[in-house]
Amino acid sequence: MEAVLYVSHGSRIAAARHEAARFVEQCRRAIDIPIQELCFVELAEPDIVTGVDRCVAQGATRVIVVPLLLLSAGHAKHDIPAALDIARRRHPSVDILCGAPFGVHEAMIDIMIDRISEQSAPLDGESMILLVGRGSSDPDTKRDMSAIAALLKEKTNVPHVDVCFLAAIRPTLDEGLERAHASAYRRVFVVPYLLFTGVLMKTIERRLQGFSVSDKQWHLCSYLGDHPRLVLLIQQQVLSLSSVKKGA
Incomplete structure (x- = not known):
């Protein structure tokens, strides 16, 4: 029997955990697999190993792990694989497959454009976009965010898209805001590249004041949130992993 285990980042803020749970509920309705559970990388319970335990306790012989992460950084490359190694040792007869973060994908660009359009303000030659990423010491993070910014600029035809980060790498959020403030553009669309609310979203709100x-x-x-395109991406990933033969 198959199970889907969604792995969210985790947050100390209850609203962020509730948003993750609501998003997973949307995915449950779109994916015809009887066992579906949510767990967290950090800052919330259950953790990943406990999530696998819960799936197995319900009869799962294959667990499809879906990271609810935007980019492939430390959590996707190290923390999740390490936890799944522990889970595999605990459940050697269970087939555990892991998908990938959303990554640089056209659907993510479309979601950001939808969030920008919600502002009911013209995105024209007098406008710029400040794309705010979580940040990571992993060098792929800066590269991927630059690629996302380039795609966003191409698809919106906005004159300028700048990138800044909330942690670990520069330019920082404050530096990004200062550069936007010093620019000649009349309108600045600040686009948080975050999946759910949480401490980081509140940091952006506070700094922007x-x-x-x-x-x-x-x-x-708004942050990306429970957009229908995200549900579709997850549905496609689960179907792809579900078709993988055991041992392949």
């Missing part, structure tokens, strides 16, 4: 008195029009867009 310091610039609200300027003569620029600042538009803070």
Whole structure:
């Protein structure tokens, strides 16, 4: 019997955990697999190994692990594989397959454009986008965010898309906001490249308050959230992993 185990980042903020649970509920309705559980990499329970335990306790002989992560950084490359190694040793007869983060994907660009359009402000030659990433010491993070920014610029035809990060690498959020403030653009669309709310989203909101008195029009867009395109991406990933033969 198959199971799907969704792995969210985790947050100390209850609203973020609840959003992850609501999003997984949407995925459950779209995916015809009887056992579906949610777990977290950190900061919340259950953890990944416990998530696998719960799937196996319900009769799962194959667990399809779906990381609810935007990019392939430390959690996807190290933390999740390490936890799954423990789970495989605990359940040697269970086939455990792991998917990939969303990565650089056109659907993610479309979701950001939807979030920008919710602002009901013109995205024109007097506008720029400030794309705010989580940040990671993994060098792939900066490369992937640059690729995402390039795709976003191409698809929106906006004159300029800048990138900044909330942690680990530069430019920082404050540096990104200062550069946008010093630019010639009248409107700045701040686009958080975050899946759910949490401490980082609140940090963006707090920092942006310091610039609200300027003569620029600042538009803070929503994080990506439970967009139907994300559900479709997960559905496609689960179907692809479900078709993999054991031992392949």
